[in-house]
Amino acid sequence: MNVERENQVAIERFVQYIQIKTVQPKPDYQSAFKFLKNYAQELDLEYTLVTTGEDRQAAVLTWPSSSDAKSILLLSHIDVVPVFEEYWTVSPFSGEIRDGKIYGRGAQDMKCVGIQYLEAIRCLKRVQYEPKRTIHCLFVPDEEIGGAEGMKKFVQLDQFKAMNVGFALDEGLANETDVYQVYYGNRGAFGVDFVLKGNTGHGSRLIQNTAGEKAQFIINEMLDYRTREQQRFEQSQTGDHPLQLGNITTINLTKMSGGVQINVVPDQYRLFFDCRIRPGGEGEFEEFVTDLIRRTRKENDQEVQVEYLTTRAISRVTDINQPSWWLTSMKHTFEELNCKTNWTIFPANTDGRFLRYFGCPVIGFSPMINTPVLLHDHDEYLSVEVFLYGIHIYTKLIERLTKE
Numbered sequence: 001m002n003v004e005r006e007n008q009v010a011i012e013r014f015v016q017y018i019q020i021k022t023v024q025p026k027p028d029y030q031s032a033f034k035f036l037k038n039y040a041q042e043l044d045l046e047y048t049l050v051t052t053g054e055d056r057q058a059a060v061l062t063w064p065s066s067s068d069a070k071s072i073l074l075l076s077h078i079d080v081v082p083v084f085e086e087y088w089t090v091s092p093f094s095g096e097i098r099d100g101k102i103y104g105r106g107a108q109d110m111k112c113v114g115i116q117y118l119e120a121i122r123c124l125k126r127v128q129y130e131p132k133r134t135i136h137c138l139f140v141p142d143e144e145i146g147g148a149e150g151m152k153k154f155v156q157l158d159q160f161k162a163m164n165v166g167f168a169l170d171e172g173l174a175n176e177t178d179v180y181q182v183y184y185g186n187r188g189a190f191g192v193d194f195v196l197k198g199n200t201g202h203g204s205r206l207i208q209n210t211a212g213e214k215a216q217f218i219i220n221e222m223l224d225y226r227t228r229e230q231q232r233f234e235q236s237q238t239g240d241h242p243l244q245l246g247n248i249t250t251i252n253l254t255k256m257s258g259g260v261q262i263n264v265v266p267d268q269y270r271l272f273f274d275c276r277i278r279p280g281g282e283g284e285f286e287e288f289v290t291d292l293i294r295r296t297r298k299e300n301d302q303e304v305q306v307e308y309l310t311t312r313a314i315s316r317v318t319d320i321n322q323p324s325w326w327l328t329s330m331k332h333t334f335e336e337l338n339c340k341t342n343w344t345i346f347p348a349n350t351d352g353r354f355l356r357y358f359g360c361p362v363i364g365f366s367p368m369i370n371t372p373v374l375l376h377d378h379d380e381y382l383s384v385e386v387f388l389y390g391i392h393i394y395t396k397l398i399e400r401l402t403k404e
């Protein structure tokens, strides 16, 4: 197969993958597994289906090496987020190509990367490359809903331990400029659910110590914290070390509920804050919340309940100051290809955090420059050019990572 035909096939496979409706909340994983199994046959890779959770499986496509050196793991998730079809100019699961852009849900997040890994392997096989490390392409379910029955379970299985993974690549984000974003950590997610109780009565009276006053106090304090972080971020932009979203803590009030009737002072309000904590900031933030609860309770004890509803995903950071084979391989590849890079912290969570939890180094990287960030957005697309160049990058990268 020549390069031109290979490019055509890569685009074809990408379009086919987009056309499989692996959309939450009811992803068609079975069709995706059929597609991946055929792909594995086409590329002469071993194919294993691993049960991760209730009614959930992950596919592993393996290019084995005879060496017992640590393997590399190329991670991608199969599922995509729902669409609001009325806002799309093309059908979101058509994979339509217009003006050199491949449209579809998952075009950036992250069906592109799953295909790019496999097409890079195709290129390496064409030139009869022989990897000195085993290469696993892992396709997991349910990343978009937290990975509880996907990657979170997978890393606990004996099958995972047997894979002997020494380094993993995971997803990153697109960038509008010509600089590739390389993520070596993620912020922790911290959901704070305040249940605020107070005195109740008729809406015409001047009732003291109400749930509303407590809500006011909590909202003010939480949003003040947010403002302080925002100022820190803005002020840094003119200095030598401009902060990025991954370096600050963000707080958003995402849910408010309460009230029974318009003339009744309710006995409780409930507030939910979605907080994303900068690496290293967990202790300080937790102290702030604990102190806030203490101060809110001061007036009338035990009337503030606080629950941490979401699992607290502590941020993990992969050490990029310590020399290592995978770091050298990555840096050399970027140098060789003249790729400008920005090494930073991923602002949200990806499945890679479960690997970092077990001490496995993970780098989040989606080779998408000169591309607007359209993940989870309408008209998600990736240009053919960027997609194909991404395969080239992965080809070099995988080769370097498995050369010795």
Ligand SMILES: [Zn+2]
Binding pocket: 077, 109, 110, 143, 171
């Ligand atoms: Zn993703």
